[in-house]
Amino acid sequence: MNMKSAPAVSGKTRLYAILGDPVTHVRTPMVFNDRFRAEAIDAVCVPMHVHADNLRAMFDGLRALENLDGFIITAPHKQAAVALCDEVLDEGRLVGAVNTVRREPGGRLVADLFDGTGFVEGLRQHGWDPEARRIFLMGAGGAGNALAFALARAGAAAITIHNRTTAKSEALARRVQAAYPHCKVHAGPREPRGHDIAINATPVGISPGDPPAFDVSTLSPQALVADVIMIPEMTTLLAAARAHGCSVHLGRHMLDHQVELMFRFMG
């Protein structure tokens, strides 16, 4: 425990939370509380561990919590939360998932999704604007969905989506293509050859023995390889990409760059 990294809590302190199952691994409380401390905001962000079958009860409780300004939602609740909010904004509706909820006075819950926007913002700030790039995206789950829509919206020229279950990558490609006709979106093999940016949006790489999520050897050394995995920071994929001469982009940037968006959204 770092005794200096949280503000003191009093009866006047405003509340923020992160809901997940499990929740012990989340970094959001540290990131938020560091920020509250730096800006002398009297607020605290706490973890809330809630099982999927109790999510509705938890939401009703949070509606009743008058000093709560908002909360973050992580796995596995991002999709289920959509139906529990009073209003879901654009990105959340397109993707069918939310990760940030604003609690308005009276308990009204308004939500949106910032995973994809945060990822794109991270790329941009590291000099890799997705505009006009050809992108290989591995994974059509929650993170894959968020990234596909955000990359297309950011002006990517083409997105190739690979997923172990092909029906999922094909369905995602169709949805993104329909929303963003300018972008060539299709499902493809597990092969990043010919792409400018190759991204892992699957959990492959979290466990110590995991192989690289895909083979980087056919990529140009001018390409960027990105991972959404936060721990370990240097996944086997990123290590292989670096050894191959590619630039790499760490998973934590996705969170770092959406904190600003989350803060603005929750007020």
Next chain:
Amino acid sequence: MNMKSAPAVSGKTRLYAILGDPVTHVRTPMVFNDRFRAEAIDAVCVPMHVHADNLRAMFDGLRALENLDGFIITAPHKQAAVALCDEVLDEGRLVGAVNTVRREPGGRLVADLFDGTGFVEGLRQHGWDPEARRIFLMGAGGAGNALAFALARAGAAAITIHNRTTAKSEALARRVQAAYPHCKVHAGPREPRGHDIAINATPVGISPGDPPAFDVSTLSPQALVADVIMIPEMTTLLAAARAHGCSVHLGRHMLDHQVELMFRFMG
């Protein structure tokens, strides 16, 4: 904000809370968090502002909060909370109010009341064991109820209860008398004459212009005068008692001495 008085919050941090309406004035988060810090316990206590008509929804939410170990209840929810818990222990059942709830795995809520026990413990540790004392108690509201039962249980010889609405002091006297036949309990006038300990358990003294809650001039200077009001610490009642030569006992001792009981109860 005192930056050093709270532990850092991570995904592993256990939660405690205090529910009230309003909640901005409560001292519990500071007291609990200081203690967590002193004992290097990875836990945080946060204020939860909830309106009376949302209390049931909040309780259902807290049942769903897997990393919550317990919570404190303050005004105006202490009575309503009794019906919302799965089990209410002795003191809480007798008084008809609870202020401490333990959340057991699975979400079962077990509650008890420590206001009176905390007050008695504070008296004892300051050398004023209520056993065999004659006690004047002003107020038959929430605090008056808690103190009357706890003082009788601690062996007081007699308790005289005064309340603006006589029916309330008479009803309380009957309930305490029935539970503790050894103690002579009755309703009486606003007159502490002849008692060893005189206690204010009303809000009179909170507002700057308030007169003393009762007249101390008929008390023996050997008597003790106590107040349950925490802010201001030195109420007009206690100031008058001190000027009269009596010993005085501060409101904060009631909270200080129940923190240990609350901690033990919530595990």
